[in-house]
Amino acid sequence: MTEPASSEAVPVVSRGGRNLPVAIAVGLALLAAVGGSLYFRKEVFIVFALLAIGAALWELSHAFARRGVHIPLLPLWVGTAGMLISTYTAGSEALMVSFILTVAGLVVWRVVDGGGTAAVRDAAAGIFAAAYLPLMAGFVMLMLAADNGREQVLLFILLAVASDVGGYFAGVRFGRHPLAPTVSPKKSWEGLAGSFVLALAVGLVGSVFVLQINPAIGLTLGFLTPLTATLGDLAESMIKRDLELKDMGTLLPGHGGVLDRLDSMLLTAPFVYLLFSVAPNVAT
Template identity: 70%
Template sequence: MAQSAGVEIATHSPSGTPRAGRDLPIAIGVGVALLLVVAGSLLFRKEGFILVALLACGAALWELAHAFVRRGIHIPLLPLLVGTAGILVSSYTSGPEALLVAFMLTAGGVVVWRVLDGSGPAALRDAAAATFAAAYVPFMAGFVMLMLAQPDGDRRVALFVLLAVASDTGGYVAGVLTGRHPLAPSVSPKKTWEGLAGSLVLAGGVGAAGMVVAFGGSPVVGVALGVASVLTSTLGDLAESLLKRDLELKDMGTLLPGHGGVLDRLDSLLLTAPLVYLLLLVALPKVAL
């Protein structure tokens, strides 16, 4: 079951202290460190963020490949990693058309690679899983690169990341303090409606403040952006929870102490990236074009 999104139900220690299953001090330390890495890459030179994204996507694909092995599925990791670099770099340098073309080339490449390694039902299954992995991780991350490529791309990506942090933090706090009603008990029992409400409140506030401070835009647009990002973040996290449940995994990995795997951190971000990219493109047309 997932522990990455913040909409979590409270549990209690023997002393009565609420907790939600995380080693909180370690989780906070790792979270702050990740934010500093992202902020440093955006402040120093925004192209540096591409390297951060490449490392994150590569680690997420590595975790996904190892998780699929539990079901006898072996995806070709090398062409996926090469394709990931192509997708992210071409998206940043050449725009949406390049994102689509690079994804199609990556999907075709992994299929051909797997078929050349052997045919039969297993090859078809592995190729389908590899295509899913390419769509799930680097293709979705390509929309972050499209945001980054805008003249004010560093601010767009910063707002995108802060919305995710606000959704996670607001949901975690509200879920631990007041969570009583499970949101999707059959998929992720720890997520609650109270946690979702906390995510909506904090993300809406961060969206409003970010739109005004960073872009001089309307706070109403910022609230709408925050609310929409929470909805897609929650769907993304529930989707990964369903995948982990099928794979009989608690976390996708252990690379991030207190958080689980890298994909456990990226799941909600990946599904949210296309939405935030499109909404900012509409809300800030003069800057975007």
């Protein structure tokens, strides 16, 4: 006698191991929130960025705590606010100065809290976190501060998303040859090719219709972004592998943690900013 079928809904899980409908819904909601904040007021986008970096730092601190490493969160959060706001208002010099002040504050905070080997280890982890998250995010603030900052940041985000989406779907559909099996077994060369295809398309269209600049710059961005985004993703995968984690957190259903969504953008931001800075005719 056969058992009756269960009335409970079964989540649709893709070959990539994600609940695809939920992941798509959350991804679209995030894009709408980012785009809305970006075009409502630049200051609202800065608040959105502060919340995202703050949440990612919280995830990273909890992940490190699994190995007995305790990142000083409060001075990091204060330093993050100082770095992003001062960078937007005063430029690259402010980013460097605020980063140095954040590092100094982290070290002093941890030493005052208790010295010894643990203090050195925790302070070093805090410095890594400051360089990994708010320092890289500072380059997004530099883009935002430009006259056409909204368009620069929008294209940067769309390029990073295109690299992730193209890589994911091409990898799931065609992936046969592992890209870095010891670090991220699910990544494939076919997925990387998909990242290039979609990022090049977004870079070309974005350069012409969003920034109205030389299409060659958009194609360069489309070629550069999958390289830096993939390296950023692999770097976070190495951290998670060492910590024996699948995701950095659970704040974003279908995606994992906030840091799992920011990892590809973090390393990409300084390179995109640099290209915007040196490329001719970037301004609209």
